[in-house]
Amino acid sequence: MKKKFIKAENISFKCKEIPLTRRELKNILNYRIPCLCCGMEMLHPDIYTRLLEDKRLCSRSSEAVKVLEPFENIMHPVERQVFNMFKSLSEKYPDKNFQELLLMKKDIHELALVKIQSSIFNKISFYRRILPKKSARALRKLIIRTNDIIFDPEPHKPFSRRIFIHKLKNILKNLENPKMKEDIITIARRLPRSSDEVCAFVVKNARKHPEVIALNLVHPSVGTFEHLQPKCMRGMNNSLNFALECSYCNNSRHHYPLAVQIEENPYMPENAQNQINKLISLCKKNLCKKEYVKNLTATLKELSYDMIDLDISALED
Numbered sequence: 001m002k003k004k005f006i007k008a009e010n011i012s013f014k015c016k017e018i019p020l021t022r023r024e025l026k027n028i029l030n031y032r033i034p035c036l037c038c039g040m041e042m043l044h045p046d047i048y049t050r051l052l053e054d055k056r057l058c059s060r061s062s063e064a065v066k067v068l069e070p071f072e073n074i075m076h077p078v079e080r081q082v083f084n085m086f087k088s089l090s091e092k093y094p095d096k097n098f099q100e101l102l103l104m105k106k107d108i109h110e111l112a113l114v115k116i117q118s119s120i121f122n123k124i125s126f127y128r129r130i131l132p133k134k135s136a137r138a139l140r141k142l143i144i145r146t147n148d149i150i151f152d153p154e155p156h157k158p159f160s161r162r163i164f165i166h167k168l169k170n171i172l173k174n175l176e177n178p179k180m181k182e183d184i185i186t187i188a189r190r191l192p193r194s195s196d197e198v199c200a201f202v203v204k205n206a207r208k209h210p211e212v213i214a215l216n217l218v219h220p221s222v223g224t225f226e227h228l229q230p231k232c233m234r235g236m237n238n239s240l241n242f243a244l245e246c247s248y249c250n251n252s253r254h255h256y257p258l259a260v261q262i263e264e265n266p267y268m269p270e271n272a273q274n275q276i277n278k279l280i281s282l283c284k285k286n287l288c289k290k291e292y293v294k295n296l297t298a299t300l301k302e303l304s305y306d307m308i309d310l311d312i313s314a315l316e317d
């Protein structure tokens with residue numbers, strides 16, 4: 001027998017027509033649209049595809065800098081800082097490629113990163129005093145192994161924040177005190193990611209090919225179709241369920257519900273209003289459709305439990 005679990009949010013847009021084709025929606029990214037979630041201006045994916053084929057990105061840094069310069073204003077904050085570092089280094093060492101330049105800076109950034117990481121591991125270790133014996137022992141083991149990795153200048157495998165948090169959650173999964181569990185995970189989440197600390201970006205990318213490093217400076221800004229209702233929750237695969245979001249925000253949401261995304265991005269309602277204002281101005285030039293704006297507004301309101309309640313009165317002016 002077929003399982004019956006159609007969500008209420010799906011039913012309401014079921015009989016509507018699809019307002020924009022994929023191509024039409026993608027076209028909108030030609031007009032400096034801010035990301036629904038973080039509000040940063042997005043890059044059209046076709047421009048990124050052309051960059052993928054640009055051989056100058058793996059050559060001398062002076063060449064690669066020239067290719068990337070037009071994209072500096074849409075880079076996310078950490079990526080822009082790293083790009084500025086490349087700009088000044090390439091004046092001194094124009095013949096070195098991006099990887100060679102990062103390797104010159106790796107040691108100093110790795111030290112800075114290890115300092116931040118070890119202070120976080122210390123904070124987590126304090127919980128050994130109050131955790132049940134079995135969990136405390138497992139936590140001790142995990143921290144010892146992790147310290148072995150981060151204090152080794154040439155570790156067998158680099159430290160992975162994602163794997164560490166996964167292992168930590170496993171250790172804590174049977175804990176009876178949910179508050180303590182949450183506190184420990186919250187501390188672990190402060191471990192730097194390459195998207196929020198320059199030192200983590202440098203360490204993570206220094207092992208990569210020069211063209212990959214260059215593309216990683218731009219990639220978070222590429223515009224994508226975000227499934228408002230996640231695919232795994234039977235979200236539709238068309239513009240009735242698509243919002244324009246940068247690749248960084250889309251990837252960081254995973255398959256979580258919209259409400260969780262708003263919790264982690266408290267400015268999302270304001271940023272969504274900025275995007276809708278831009279879309280309304282495009283409707284007036286016949287570059288977007290009113291039906292898309294109306295459906296997007298209704299879908300966001302419903303899936304966010306009214307946390308995103310956009311003003312589209314200008315649509316009818």
Ligand SMILES: [Zn+2]
Pocket residue numbers: 035036037038039040245246247248249250
């Ligand atoms: Zn974004």
